Amino acid sequence: MSARHPIAIVGGGPAGALAGALLAAGGRDVVLFDEKLAWEKPCGGGLTHKALQQYPFLADAGSESNPVEHCELISPSGQRVRFHMQYPVAIFSRLALNGLLLERARRAGVDVRVDVHKECVTRIAGTGGDWQLVTPQREYRASYLMLAAGARNPFRSQFLSPIPPSDLMVTAGYFIPGRSSLMQIQFLKGITGYIWVFPRADHVSAGIAGKMGETSTAELRRILEQWLEENGFHLDGARFYSHILPSFRAQTFETLEACGEGWAMIGDSAGLVDPITGEGLYYALRSAELCAGALLAGRPDDYRALLEEEVLAELKLAARVSQRFYSGQIFGDSVLERMVSLTAQSASFRDLMSDLFAGIQGYRDLRSRLYRILPSVMAEGLAETLRRPWTNRSSNSGGSEFATDPIAE
Ligand SMILES: Cc1cc2nc3c(=O)[nH]c(=O)nc-3n(C[C@H](O)[C@H](O)[C@H](O)COP(=O)(O)OP(=O)(O)OC[C@H]3O[C@@H](n4cnc5c(N)ncnc54)[C@H](O)[C@@H]3O)c2cc1C
Numbered sequence: 001m002s003a004r005h006p007i008a009i010v011g012g013g014p015a016g017a018l019a020g021a022l023l024a025a026g027g028r029d030v031v032l033f034d035e036k037l038a039w040e041k042p043c044g045g046g047l048t049h050k051a052l053q054q055y056p057f058l059a060d061a062g063s064e065s066n067p068v069e070h071c072e073l074i075s076p077s078g079q080r081v082r083f084h085m086q087y088p089v090a091i092f093s094r095l096a097l098n099g100l101l102l103e104r105a106r107r108a109g110v111d112v113r114v115d116v117h118k119e120c121v122t123r124i125a126g127t128g129g130d131w132q133l134v135t136p137q138r139e140y141r142a143s144y145l146m147l148a149a150g151a152r153n154p155f156r157s158q159f160l161s162p163i164p165p166s167d168l169m170v171t172a173g174y175f176i177p178g179r180s181s182l183m184q185i186q187f188l189k190g191i192t193g194y195i196w197v198f199p200r201a202d203h204v205s206a207g208i209a210g211k212m213g214e215t216s217t218a219e220l221r222r223i224l225e226q227w228l229e230e231n232g233f234h235l236d237g238a239r240f241y242s243h244i245l246p247s248f249r250a251q252t253f254e255t256l257e258a259c260g261e262g263w264a265m266i267g268d269s270a271g272l273v274d275p276i277t278g279e280g281l282y283y284a285l286r287s288a289e290l291c292a293g294a295l296l297a298g299r300p301d302d303y304r305a306l307l308e309e310e311v312l313a314e315l316k317l318a319a320r321v322s323q324r325f326y327s328g329q330i331f332g333d334s335v336l337e338r339m340v341s342l343t344a345q346s347a348s349f350r351d352l353m354s355d356l357f358a359g360i361q362g363y364r365d366l367r368s369r370l371y372r373i374l375p376s377v378m379a380e381g382l383a384e385t386l387r388r389p390w391t392n393r394s395s396n397s398g399g400s401e402f403a404t405d406p407i408a409e
Contacts, residue, residue: 006031007295008133008142010121010155012112013041014281015267016148017101018055019288024109026296031111031140033133035120038099041150042173042243044198044205044278045094046183049087050359051282054289058090061100065090066201068183071357075340076189082182083343083350087358089183091198091205097281113137124155128262144300145263146291148284151244153269160257163271165212167252169193169245169278172221173207174228174238180204186227187336191215192326193278195227206233209245209278217242245278246271250319253312259303264291272311275322282359283311317363346380348373 007023009016012034020032045065052059067088074080106112113119113135123134124145131142147155156162169192180199187194193209208224221240228235248256248271258270266272267284274283287307294302328335342349352369355361361369 005029005130005141005143006111007144007146008131008140009033009110009146009148010124010133011148011150011153011267011269012037012102012105013098013148013150013267013284014101015269015284015288016146017098017105018285019146019148019266019292020105020110020112021101021108022289022292023295024105026292028296029111030105030109031113031142032105033113033119033121033135034102035118037112037118038095038102040175040241041094041098042171042207042241043094043281044196044207045092045097045200045281046198046279047090047092047097047281048279048357048359049089051285052090054282055285057104058092058097058100061090061092061096063201064096064100065092066181066199067091068181068199070182071353072182072184073340073343073353074184074186075337076187076334077337079337079340079344081340081344083353085357086351086354087360089198089357091183091200093200093203093205096201121149121155124158131262143262144295147263147265147269148267148288149269151246151268151271151273153265156265156269159260159263159265163246167246167248167271168212169209169247170212170215170217170220170242171207171209171245171278172217172224172240172242173205174224174235174240176204176206176228176233176235176238178204178233184231187326187340188223191220191223192322195224197231197233204233207241211247212244245280246273247275247278247322248273248315248319249275250316253316253319256312257304258287258307259291259301262300264300264303266291272315274315275319276325277318279359283315286311314362314364321363342377342381345384346377348376348380 006029009020009032012032020030023030069088072082119135121133125132129143131145133140184197192211195208197206208220210220258265266287272283272287273280290306291303294300330338343353
């Protein structure tokens with residue numbers, strides 16, 4: 001790697017901006033390009049407790065995020081349960097989150113290409129430790145190349161094979177004016193994905209995701225609009241968005257080469273998104289941290305092993321069980337229906353759900369925890385059934401009261 005040239009980061013989303021900040025703080029010369037800089041990237045913006053613990057400056061962001069403590073799960077048949085999350089999900093507007101991360105990078109000393117224009121990298125050439133990056137403004141040289149250009153990473157095919165449609169989700173959504181304190185997740189029949197409503201500090205991000213090829217974006221949009229209308233949301237003043245989301249199969253994760261000679265991919269560029277939940281922010285930040293750490297230690301190739309241990313092991317497991325989660329059966333019912341009814345009936349199961357939403361319950365020890373809590377879950381389920389035989393046993397649970405209108409100005 002030639003020390004004469006800086007490290008170039010293509011993409012200033014969460015992955016690129018954090019990598020830049022860490023590298024510059026470690027004394028490296030870094031240049032970062034983003035064609036839009038801080039922007040409202042289509043996203044829910046939900047950050048888990050695990051992410052906030054790992055990156056406390058995000059927990060301190062105060063008014064930039066909306067800490068949400070209550071969640072409503074809705075099964076495909078319409079069973080609803082609301083529960084309290086012990087660790088709130090911090091929901092950010094992406095404009096605010098990206099702005100905050102880019103500002104930290106700039107303050108750490110990263111040359112964020114903003115002075116004259118936002119710079120879009122249009123061409124990358126070179127090899128190993130000597131890269132040439134072309135933007136409409138000028139040409140740059142770089143000793144190391146970090147690709148953080150997101151799911152639509154235009155340079156992926158120069159380094160890896162393109163992402164096939166079977167490894168992608170399509171999403172459609174709206175940024176809706178208004179405020180709420182309730183996060184909602186609606187699972188759907190025949191769609192590998194879900195509808196979400198994520199309330200932010202001054203608006204709501206509501207969207208829908210489904211596997212590419214399974215349903216068209218137009219159909220997803222229609223389903224979402226109908227659901228929003230039925231659930232009391234009004235689209236006056238709302239802004240539509242749509243984007244792709246990596247959702248890798250297990251075999252794709254198995255063969256992923258996230259780095260090579262003089263280059264690495266981080267975040268969505270590398271496909272580091274949980275194929276069940278669509279969570280990508282934590283993995284974007286974590287992969288950036290691991291990659292920057294390996295570079296600062298002078299052992300860039302260590303990124304491969306660190307990523308495997310810290311990120312890919314979890315994501316591979318999620319990919320393996322994703323199909324079973326969305327279309328499997330358990331005890332004579334669909335996994336999704338059963339999950340919602342157990343959340344309604346059992347405090348032990350609600351604790352588990354709360355930890356899953358906090359990101360502190362991983363997939364690796366999920367099965368053993370399920371076995372451990374099974375007796376309590378069964379006993380609590382039975383007690384709940386006997387206690388409330390005359391009501392809809394899967395309705396509101398967890399001891400909280402909620403307004404019926406999810407958007408309260
Ligand atoms: C609809 C939707 C909802 C989501 N909700 C959540 C959620 O609630 N929680 C969660 O954890 N994850 C969520 N995700 C995933 C999350 O958005 C991504 O995982 C995250 O943005 C990845 O960060 P990144 O930095 O890798 O990429 P990005 O955030 O996509 O950043 C890439 C950057 O690269 C720039 N760029 C691209 N090409 C070039 C170029 N040629 N030159 C210069 N710059 C370039 C872009 O402008 C962009 O700023 C969601 C995704 C979608 C699509």
